[in-house]
Amino acid sequence: MNLLKLVWLELGQRKTQLISGILAITLGIGVIVAIRSISVVSEKAVAINLDNLGANIMVLPQGASVDNYYAADIDAPTFPEEYVERIVTSEITGVDNLSPKLTRRIDINGQKLVLTGILPKNELASKPIWQNSGLFGAELNAACGPSPSNESLGYKDEKLQRKSIDSLGISDCLIGSNAASRLKVKEGDKITVSGTELKIGKVLGETGTIDDDRIFAHLHTVQNILGIQGQVSAIEIMGCCNAISDGLLGKLRNILPDTKITTIGQIVSTQIKTNQLMNQISLIILIIIVFVGGISIGNYMWANVNERKREIGILRMIGYPKSSIYYILMLKAAIMGLIGGIIGYVAGVLIAWFLGPYIAGINIAPIPVLLLWSVIISVFISLVGSVLPAWFAARFEPYSNMQEV
Amino acid sequence: MTTILTVQNIAKTYNMRDGIVYALNDVSFAIKKGDFVSITGPSGSGKTTLLLALSGLIRPTSGQIIFEGKHLENASDKELAGFRKKHVGFVMQNFSLIPYMTAIQNVMVPLSLNGHVSAEQQVLSSAVLELVGLENRKNHFPRELSAGQQQRVAIARALVNKPSIIFADEPTGNLDPALSTEIMEFLQKINKELNITIMMVTHSPQAANYGNAKIMLEDGKLSR
Ligand SMILES: Nc1ncnc2c1ncn2[C@@H]1O[C@H](COP(=O)(O)OP(=O)(O)OP(=O)(O)O)[C@@H](O)[C@H]1O
Ligand SMILES: [Mg+2]
Numbered sequence: 281m282n283l284l285k286l287v288w289l290e291l292g293q294r295k296t297q298l299i300s301g302i303l304a305i306t307l308g309i310g311v312i313v314a315i316r317s318i319s320v321v322s323e324k325a326v327a328i329n330l331d332n333l334g335a336n337i338m339v340l341p342q343g344a345s346v347d348n349y350y351a352a353d354i355d356a357p358t359f360p361e362e363y364v365e366r367i368v369t370s371e372i373t374g375v376d377n378l379s380p381k382l383t384r385r386i387d388i389n390g391q392k393l394v395l396t397g398i399l400p401k402n403e404l405a406s407k408p409i410w411q412n413s414g415l416f417g418a419e420l421n422a423a424c425g426p427s428p429s430n431e432s433l434g435y436k437d438e439k440l441q442r443k444s445i446d447s448l449g450i451s452d453c454l455i456g457s458n459a460a461s462r463l464k465v466k467e468g469d470k471i472t473v474s475g476t477e478l479k480i481g482k483v484l485g486e487t488g489t490i491d492d493d494r495i496f497a498h499l500h501t502v503q504n505i506l507g508i509q510g511q512v513s514a515i516e517i518m519g520c521c522n523a524i525s526d527g528l529l530g531k532l533r534n535i536l537p538d539t540k541i542t543t544i545g546q547i548v549s550t551q552i553k554t555n556q557l558m559n560q561i562s563l564i565i566l567i568i569i570v571f572v573g574g575i576s577i578g579n580y581m582w583a584n585v586n587e588r589k590r591e592i593g594i595l596r597m598i599g600y601p602k603s604s605i606y607y608i609l610m611l612k613a614a615i616m617g618l619i620g621g622i623i624g625y626v627a628g629v630l631i632a633w634f635l636g637p638y639i640a641g642i643n644i645a646p647i648p649v650l651l652l653w654s655v656i657i658s659v660f661i662s663l664v665g666s667v668l669p670a671w672f673a674a675r676f677e678p679y680s681n682m683q684e685v
Numbered sequence: 686m687t688t689i690l691t692v693q694n695i696a697k698t699y700n701m702r703d704g705i706v707y708a709l710n711d712v713s714f715a716i717k718k719g720d721f722v723s724i725t726g727p728s729g730s731g732k733t734t735l736l737l738a739l740s741g742l743i744r745p746t747s748g749q750i751i752f753e754g755k756h757l758e759n760a761s762d763k764e765l766a767g768f769r770k771k772h773v774g775f776v777m778q779n780f781s782l783i784p785y786m787t788a789i790q791n792v793m794v795p796l797s798l799n800g801h802v803s804a805e806q807q808v809l810s811s812a813v814l815e816l817v818g819l820e821n822r823k824n825h826f827p828r829e830l831s832a833g834q835q836q837r838v839a840i841a842r843a844l845v846n847k848p849s850i851i852f853a854d855e856p857t858g859n860l861d862p863a864l865s866t867e868i869m870e871f872l873q874k875i876n877k878e879l880n881i882t883i884m885m886v887t888h889s890p891q892a893a894n895y896g897n898a899k900i901m902l903e904d905g906k907l908s909r
Contacts, residue, residue, distance in 0.1 A: 281790060281794055281796065282803075289785050591784075595794070596742070597769065598775070598794060598798070599766050599767070599769035599795065599798050601762065602766075677743070
């Protein structure tokens with residue numbers, strides 16, 4: 281027998297009470313961990329986006345939500361592919377490159393993936409209209425876009441991200457690393473998407489974004505698979521920065537009235553704002569759980585101490601000093617905090633894991649350092665909440681409960 | 686025989702709304718080592734108060750308590766706790782076992798205070814449980830034991846630290862006559878064989894007869 285064993289035996293006695301005592305802390309920690317996990321990962325995704333911007337203007341259907349850069353065109357309504365031609369045939373200058381896309385969530389062998397149809401650059405460029413309008417290069421100068429080089433102005437095709445693809449066969453596809461491992465396929469294999477067979481031309485490198493769960497195929501193939509011919513869910517445009525500041529967005533809006541046209545910068549900043557809001561919410565929740573959790577633990581401890589008056593009297597009678605009584609109760613509070621913090625963290629990780637893909641369009645991995653914070657915060661709240669009850673318990677007059685009833 | 690405990694003019698008062706209550710009023714006596722003292726008196730006469738004061742669980746309002754040459758009336762709380770764990774064993778009327786601990790765990794509680802490691806605690810506790818005839822019940826919880834068995838566990842716990850004095854407050858108050866006799870004979874055995882001083886509050890004349898000295902209280906004063 282020692283003090284820790286004593287505390288442990290007593291804890292085992294009252295599991296339901298214990299759980300209700302730490303519930304508030306556990307829930308609060310869980311929500312904070314979930315929010316932090318999602319926002320940290322999505323902040324990382326934003327950073328990756330900024331690194332890899334392949335297009336700086338997005339044409340989206342009117343109803344699309346732009347809260348999340350990566351998820352913006354997933355399951356958005358569609359608009360006609362013919363808008364591409366409208367842009368090209370217009371008098372608008374400063375459009376360097378465009379890439380129409382159609383994106384939908386799909387289910388392959390029970391795996392939830394994202395299917396994106398893209399039009400390879402060679403097909404766009406081969407259209408007579410493109411050659412005539414001289415869109416590529418003619419309007420560009422050194423101050424515009426990424427550094428000019430033989431990599432077609434810095435957009436490395438291998439990295440793909442939001443960039444255009446030089447060529448893609450009508451029955452070929454490219455597959456994200458995560459999707460490939462989930463479907464257990466490799467380069468050269470064939471996959472069947474809603475009855476259409478596609479040959480995997482390449483497994484893409486890991487990016488840490490939803491692209492890892494994506495399958496890229498030819499736009500027209502995807503339109504056929506999904507049964508929405510001639511429709512796209514987004515057009516990504518690489519616009520010259522000078523042209524953007526000269527009002528390129530406004531000109532595009534004039535010719536495409538029923539669409540939403542934004543720059544990636546706006547989308548990313550919306551996402552950063554969302555993350556900031558989430559962080560503020562978690563701060564508010566933190567303040568709430570410090571109070572609610574502390575009061576709830578204090579309440580539990582108070583009831584526990586009253587219930588154990590007799591036992592405390594016995595311990596004092598046997599020769600436990602006041603300090604040991606105080607220590608026993610604070611040790612109990614610390615253990616409760618520890619348990620509450622760990623359960624809260626696990627709950628938060630699970631919430632993030634389930635909701636992350638819906639809220640932020642990304643898969644969330646647990647962040648181990650948050651476990652440390654969860655435990656520190658939870659133990660701290662638990663100790664603070666228990667100080668008063670423990671202080672009073674240590675000062676109980678032991679005889680008042682040893683007089684026969 | 687040497688004197689183990691001396692009480693000089695102790696009083697304990699409680700200030701109540703309707704005046705001062707004298708729970709103890711100018712009580713003096715001396716107890717020799719190895720005495721078996723029975724304390725009797727009507728309800729409310731101050732018997733429990735006396736035991737609590739002697740063990741340092743409450744402080745007398747005035748007077749002196751000297752245990753083996755040391756004054757208890759002005760000792761600190763910590764010193765008093767140390768005094769109890771080293772020298773005192775308690776047996777109360779209502780058994781006072783910790784409900785979530787088995788018999789042997791209950792007996793081990795005082796040992797933990799004296800820095801015994803777990804294995805020693807096991808050995809010492811098993812030995813005293815054997816002494817009270819409960820070695821085959823050591824893993825039972827208090828609720829799984831009869832009243833007499835619970836009281837024997839309480840006695841084992843009072844004994845395990847090898848105290849020099851045991852305070853017993855109506856130890857047979859909740860037991861039937863046969864069990865009372867058993868417990869009394871057991872206390873007598875401890876008193877004789879282990880030379881442990883016993884001060885026992887009792888309402889029962891038969892129980893009082895086991896003692897070799899008597900203290901009788903009335904209205905907080907020694908009567909007789
Ligand atoms: N905490 C207290 N506050 C006020 N009065 C008290 C307190 N404790 C005891 N008393 C009073 O002191 C007197 C002695 O009480 P005590 O419990 O010592 O009696 P007792 O002889 O043990 O009685 P019983 O035989 O019924 O157990 C009683 O009048 C009681 O009301
Ligand atoms: Mg009494």
